[in-house]
Amino acid sequence: MSRRTLLIAALLGYSGFTLAHGDVHERIHDLNREIAHHPKNADLLIKRGQLFLDEGHADHAHDDLAKAIKLAPGRIDALFHLARAQLVLKQPDAALESARQFLRQATNNAAKARGHVLTGDILSVSGKPLAAAEAYLTAVRLSKDIKPDHVLYAADAFHSAGKTDKAIEVLNDGIARLGPLHVLSERALTLEMEQQRYESALRRVDQMLATHQRMPFLLYKKGMILKALARMDESKRTFAAALEEIDGLPEARKQTPALESLRTSLLAEMN
Amino acid sequence: MKPSNFFRVFSLTLAALMATTLARDAAALSVTRGPYLQMGTSSGLIVRWRSDVASNSRVRVGTSPTNLTLTFDDAASTTEHSVQVSGLNPQTKYYYSIGSTTQTLSGGDSNTYFHTAPTTGTQQPTRIWVIGDAGTGTSGQAAVYNAYRNFTGTNPTHLWLQLGDNAYSSGTDAEYQSKMFNMYPDMLRQSVTWSTLGNHDGASADSGTETGPYYDIFSLPRNGEAGGVASGTEAYYSFDYGNIHFIVLDSHDSSRAVGSPMLNWLEADLQASTADWNIAFWHHPPYSKGSHNSDTETQLVEMRQNVLPILESYGIDLVLTGHSHSYERSKFIDGHYGSSSTFSDASHVVQSGSGRIDGTGAYTKSGVGASHAGAVYAVAGSSGKTSGGTLNHPAMYISLNELGSMVLDVNGLTLDAKFLNNNGTIRDYFTVTKGGTPPPQLANVSGVVWQDVDADGIRETGESFLQGIEVRLYTDTNTLVATQSTNTSGAYQFDSVAAGSYYVRFIPGTRTLSPQDQGGNDSIDSDASPLDGKTAVFSAVAGSSVANVDAGMYTAGGAPQTVQLQDGLNAYAGTQDTYVASGKATTNYGNATTVLADGADGTNGRLIGLMKWNVSSIPAMATVTNATVTLRVSNLSNGTYNLYAVNTAWTEGGATWNSVDPLNNQGVLIGSFQPSATGTHTIQLNGAGISLVQGWVNGAAANNGLMIVDGGTSDGVDLRSSEYGTQSQRPKLTVTYQ
Known part of the structure; x- marks a missing residue:
């Protein structure tokens, strides 16, 4: 499974449309009452559908949004959220169809x-x-x-x-x-290392170092690239430079887990 | 189409186009939004504003309001102006004006200025105002703003953070206009504001494509322009201010998942931070039992579970959020990523206590950037309304269902935070210190002096504040420590005095001090003895702010008096009124029976009304306590009409658009009205207006009267002038004084 696939669940909270004031449960409760009086109000159904989605009740969201589309076929925001609900409900084919319908009706590039x-x-x-x-x-x-x-x-x-x-x-x-x-750049660097495109990776990490940010972390990466290129002396010097960067940091900052872990890795490479 | 028809249609179209173009050329250029400040750094910022007519852009900058020596232009013709100002010195107060290459539209006065940031990494005292979920457009929102303005007085607000939901209910451009731009004009003009996206802002904005009003209105650093690692998006970003690094996340509309781009960027950004302080803010709170529940709502849960471990790993100090319309401030905690039922003081509280130096002591971290060393999480989402909730999250030290805002003061390795409610009372405070640095053993003492009209010793609504009253601070052994004068808000503050026992002495001059300690409410009573002006001795504990050390005063023997200045009333004949027209720039309308104000009159261009009254019947020594203007509307279009001071002399028989040059001589806003029907409208002048009338009375300000200006729309209003036949419908100034 790709990293992207793993991100999907979090993206299900993605919403470009409004949520109202107040606790979500209370809002749903209020909307229940309003919908009881106005059962064919698509706007209310869409609002409740979004709230259901955010609450993790995709089945209820699906019902509201599907009903809203029948009542107001022009409300493409309902289609968008229906596709989201269908995705949560593990109905990818239906979700794809809803998303494509949304795309057919979307009028601007942002949508x-x-x-x-x-x-x-x-x-x-x-x-x-x-x-x-x-x-x-x-x-x-x-x-x-x-x-x-x-x-x-x-x-x-x-x-x-x-x-x-x-x-x-x-x-x-x-x-x-x-x-x-x-x-x-980090992602490209990872892929280049994976592809053993070390010269390209070296150029990239040098570009990143030019920003003078995250120096110890990037020097470590550069050292690893040089090592892969069998440029051992340069590699060691680069690791040493990374250690010097760490030594220059305030004492408390050196003790963050990321820097302690990095220091351990650098010392291992130096020995 | 037949040729003859074609030419007829072509000719008509051409004529229409020419008429439109000419009308535009003739229309006056004016500011309808702003100016407001974005992306401040130690060397510059972006100045933005909106005009009613497209033009090029010019910002003039200088260290004196009368000597704006630096010019920054943008040649593009636009109504949405955005000018990058650069090459400035760090930590410097600059005045500025905005306009086009041919016209100054606003600024160039003592009210239009900004402060550049200190050089990144340097330690300078920094005041930060924090509001959340503010944009309701209610009197509550205004009260929160006014409470802060009164609190901070003349101390500059270096940074202004908005925690999202800045304009209810859908973050539209019109809602931003009425609920942010119209609500905070001076703050927007003077302090750089930084924002995060709230769910209501997100109703009309999309982070994926960075479209919608929120992204149109705010200019945010996607390329690390103000420090930090470039994020490539305005949805989440970071910036530096002196020794503080701010991280702004999008909890609404960007992925909050582990390994997501935002979280990858966050870790890279924290790795690059070398600041003494790391402060993060976003909209959805990781801990809340207010109007939202952090145990059940997706965004809140994910921000807690996925973001907090990264932040705490890199030593975050303070996290600010909104969404719940309450104030909830945590204990000094670390490592709690589960639901509220899994929180325990034993496991998650790093240092117990209030964090108050005068209580259990400041929260103390071992050093800069220390990992998992404790942080405070604050929900400050009650700057526009309160919405209750159970308010019982166990991570919280205090939870309040009160309107208010937060004030942060960072000074070196000490951070002081306060929750200031809508009445100006500090309802919570705490301190965080670093590196074992002992917190400064200092305190503040503050209060106000007011005109106690009814001399009852209790400050009531409508009683104004007194400027220029001498206030002395003494030790309990009668050593004079410091002397101050009250500011335009009647406020004084002795900052950073050594902890100890003190009393304050007020010097009333010709006034009489009100009775002491009346009514049992210390926030509105008078604390000075009428005999010698001295308060009782009080204790100023280190790190505390002793507030509400106040005094009421009145003019002895003088009951409040009210005078009505209206031509024909009691033989008064001191009104001068007229209007000026941009389309007939040399024409005088002094004899007209109406005074007009119109954004774009079809025939005469923009119209601006002028009025002034002879106030010599009021004793020059009098203290003006109130002033209203009563106008008779005879014809109108709905809209807002503003009253401003006039900064140039004029006469009824000589005023023309060219001689008055009203847009360049528009002074401070003194009042406004929104007529929805014809008839009489009484306009209450604001504090600036009352001060202006006071100046007319005692000669401190030239009596150039006021101007009536449309609120940026093309609406117009017709008002009866002093020449109108029916006496009771003529303009009237009503002044109450002692």
Whole structure:
């Protein structure tokens, strides 16, 4: 299972639409009363459906949203949330159909991008990483301000599909548009190491070091790359430089788990 | 289409286009939003505003309001102005103005300024105002704001954090206008604000595509422009201010999963932080039993389970959230990621107690960046309304169903936090210190002086504050420690005095001190003896703020008097009124029987009304305690109309648009009204308005009267002038004084 697939459950909380004041239970209770008086009010059903989704009651959400769509076929937000509910209910085919209906009716690029991200999520769960990757890429292409999250989703999906070169290409395109973000560069670095593309990885880690951020962590990565390239002296010097960076930190900060673990790894490499 | 028809249609279209263009050229350019400040750093910031008509943009900056020597332009024609100001010095107060290359629209005065941040990494006293779920547009929201403004007085607010749900109920542009921009004009003008996305903001915004009003309104650092590791998105980001690193997460609309991009970025960002303090904020609280339940709601559970382990691993100090409309402040805790039933003091409290220096002592961390060394989690979501709840989360030290906001003061390795309610009372406070540094053994003493109109020794609604009253702080052994004068809000504050026993002495001058300790409510009574102006001796414990050391005063022998200034009433003939028109810039309307205000009159362009009254019948020594303006509306379009001071001299028979130049001579806002029907409207002047009238009376301010300006719409209002036949419908200024 890809890392992306593991993220899906968390993404189910994704909501671009409003939630009202007050405790969710109370809101649902209030909406129950309102819907009892206005059983054909699609807006109320959509609101309650969203609340049910956030509360983890996807079955109730599904019922409300499906009813809302019948009452108000033009409310594509109901379609979007229905697809989410169907995904939680492990009905990927139905979810895909709902998402595609949403996409057919979406009128602006922002909504379409959102629909493609959801489609990518559904396809990931369906074991179709390549199609998922294309959906995420489409979302990236449609977004005026692309979000690094979507670049990473696309890259992870390509990687899951065995297309690591394409994954790196997607990350490089993302870096070209967004700048040398650590989250994108780190992922590309990991994939390059996995592909044993050490020279490329070395250039990348040097670019990251130029930001002068996270120096001990990045120097350790550089040392590991140099070691893989059998440039042992440079590797040792780089590890030593990483240790010096740690030594320069305030005493309490040195004791964070991440830095203690890093220090242990560096000392092991030095010996 | 036949050729003849084609040419007819073409000609008509062309004519219409030309008319539209000409109308636009003729329309006056004015500010309808802002200015407001974004992405502040030690060398600059972004100044944003909205205008009614597209133009290019110019910001002028300088260290004196009358000498704005630096100019920053953007040539693009737009109504949404955003100008990057750069190359400034750290930790410096700058004044500024906004406008176009041909016109100054706002600023260039003592009220329009900002402070640049200190150099990153340096330790400078920093005041931070924190509000959550504020955007209700209610009097409660205004009360929270006013309580803070009174509390902070002339102390600058270096940072202003908004914890989401800034504009109910759907975060639309119109809701932002009425519930943020119209609510906090001075704060927006003077302090950089940083925000996180709330669920109600998210109703009309989307983090995935960074679209919608929230993302349009805020300029947030996606590329590490203000420090921190670049996130590549405005949905989550970080920034530095002096020795503080702020981390802003999106708990609503970005994945909160372990291994998600936001959490990967968070870890990278924390790895890069070298700040003394790490403070994080987002919308959904990890611990709450207010109007939301952190045991059951997805976003809250995930933020607790997935985000907190990372933050605590890297030594987070303080986490601020909203969503629940209450104030809930945790104990000093670590490592609690389960439901509330699994919390235990023995397992999760790092250091017991209140965190109060005058109580069980400050929370103390061993050093900067110490891992799992304890943090405080605060829900501050009651800045616009309260919504109750069981308020019994066991992680909380205190839970309050009260309106209010938080005030943070970071000074070196000490962080002081307070919850200030809507009445100005500090309802909770705590301190965190680091590196074994002993907390400073200092205290603050503060209070107000007010005009006690009825001389009963109790401060009542409508009684104004007194500026310029001398206040002395003495030790209990009669050593003078410090002297201050009250500010425009009647407030004084002795900061950082050594812990000890003191009394305060108020110097009333020609006034008489009110009776002492009346009514049993210390927050509104007078604490000074009428005999010698001295309060009782009180104890100022280290780290505490001794507030409400107040004094009421009145003018002896002078019962409050009210005078009505209206032409024809009691033979008064001192009103001057007229209006000026941008489309007829050299025309005077002094003889008109109406005074007009209109954003875009079809014929005459923008219209602005002018009024002033001769106040010489009021004794120059009088203290003005209230002032209202009564106007008779004869025709209207719905909308808001604002009253401003006029910063230039004018006469009824000579005023024209060109001679008054009203948009460049618009002073402080003194009142507003929203007529929904014709008839008489009485406008209560605000504190600035009462001070202005006081200035007219005692000669401290030139009596240039007031101007009536549309609220940024094209709506218009017709008012009876002093030339109108029916005496009772003429403009009236009513002044109460002692």
